[in-house]
Amino acid sequence: MSTLNLLRPPNPEELRYVADCPIRTVLDRIGDKWSYLLVLHLASGPKRFGELRRGIEDISQRMLTETLRSLQRDGLVARTVFPTTPPAVEYRLTPLGQSLLEPMGGLVAWAIGQAEAIRAAREAYDAEPR
Amino acid sequence: MSTLNLLRPPNPEELRYVADCPIRTVLDRIGDKWSYLLVLHLASGPKRFGELRRGIEDISQRMLTETLRSLQRDGLVARTVFPTTPPAVEYRLTPLGQSLLEPMGGLVAWAIGQAEAIRAAREAYDAEPR
DNA sequence: CGGGATCCCGCGCGATACTG
């Protein structure tokens, strides 16, 4: 079983898989390259497409729209179109999306706290003769 | 910038990246296909190679050794060889590895609690005409 | 038993060009 394509409904086998494994669900959701970064950028308030594009710098336009779509599909992000000319589109975290910030924060804290330990472990491992 | 290859030291650009972004570090660490599953299996105590292989079922042997290696490199897993014949090798979580279980638990709890909301959001999204 | 070495395929993702 591979990770899931977030842009289409899962087939029966994938369904069992997701039902059986909530961790896989969340990793499929934020374990990809850009989702967590988008969620984090949206944590500080609603943003427009171009703002996100400039704020994240090296994200391609294609991945930005695609990731936003999948977050929207999962109900983590809401998309609002203002029919001005030129059109303005705003993205904001839904309450569900905001609820993800707390457990994510736990991981971030762990990462910050243990970063040096991990770095040291890697250095030691790489220094060993093998 | 792509995600990191966990089996070799990062180049200078990657170093800055990792230093700047602890979340990317942790996602590179457990966001791959098998790491979190291995950590979870090892949470219940030390296991031998074959035990893990059978316990996880559809992991390939190649990915099992490779993932264990990278976890070992990061100091999350300790590998002990018993020079019997045939040799026995035991893997166990280090204290650092165990410390990851708590923040991971937060994400798992979120996933379990919000699974239905996400499922419903996807269904609604897929039902919309577009 | 616990791996290593190779081969190879799919897809995640970047680059580029075009549109309402």
Place this chain on the structure above:
DNA sequence: CAGTATCGCGCGGGATCCCG
């Protein structure tokens, strides 16, 4: 401004065979 469409590649990872 906020996308869509198409092409192409790198690499994650499965399958298979071999080894001490």
